[in-house]
Amino acid sequence: MIEKRDFSTLGHANHGWLNARHHFSFGGYHDPARMGWGSLRVWNDDEIAPKSGFPTHPHRDMEIITYVRTGAITHRDSLGNEGRTEAGDVQVMSAGTGVAHSEFNLEDEETRLFQIWIIPDEAGGAPRWDAKQFPKGERSGKLEVLASGRDEDILAGALMIRADARLSGATLAKGxxxxxxIDPAYAGYLVVSAGSVSVNGVEIGERDAAAITREPEITITALEDAEFLIAETRTH
Structure with a gap:
């Protein structure tokens, strides 16, 4: 089953410096029908104004993946980590027993990013942060695993998360x-970052999503030049 979720139906919060869309219940947006998808708990589509951002705040027991669509984000945390993640690249924070961090757009342009939270397999563990460049040219026409809890993906270069899940991305030329x-024990959640695609014949436009269950195989076809991400998380 493929359930299309139009961008226009997402939760919305505009704080001036932050214009956010929520695929699942988050903050002041609550929809009991959209509390997550498998162990995927949050997928926020954020637009952050220049010279602004999220001030220092705490997290625990969550795997937080940031995928930058345009611009860049600068991370600082209570572990002493600091890094700048640019468009197309990824950072991962395993909150574990607890960490405080800030995320600021220090650029002169708006930053657009996806903020993705996955529930870890187990609570606790030492908090950690990591980031990596993923050149888009290297995932042209194929899925590249960006973050994963699977040993084979980590050995192949994916960022590590503490969950039986993976996040992959691809770019496709039109046509x-x-x-x-997709393993039947997992649910898929696909979001188009740019362009439009069809997923087993269902058209998914820019910033729309496809919630996928009981589809052992999906064919994703670019209706125009496109970029998309897909999360696969365990349902049972």
Missing amino acids: DSITHR
Whole structure:
């Protein structure tokens, strides 16, 4: 089953410096029908104004993945980590027993990013942060695993998360297709970052999502030049 979720139906909060859309219940937005998808708990589509951002605040027991769509984000945390993540690249924070961090757009342009939270397999553990460049050219026409809890993905270069889940991304030229198998024990959640695609014949536009269950194989075809991410998380 593929359930299309239009961008226009997402939760919305505009704080001036932050214009956020919520795929799942978050902050002041609550929809009992959208509390998560498998162990995927949050997918926020954030637009952050220049020279602004999230001041220092705490987290615990959550795997937090940031995918930068345009611009850049600068991270600082209570562990002493600091880093700047640019468009197309990824950072991961395993909150574990607790960490405080800030995320600021120090650029002269708006930053657009996806903030993705996945529930860890177990509570606790030492907090950690990591980031990596993922050149878009290297995932042209194929899925590249960006973050994962699976040993084989981590050995192949994915950022590590403490969850039986993975986040992959791809870019496709108009007319090109990717076929991907999804284990029946997992749910898929696909979000288009740019352009538009069809997923097993269902058209998914820019910033729309496809919530995927009981589809052992999906074929993603670019209706125009496109970029998308897909999270696969365990349902049972």
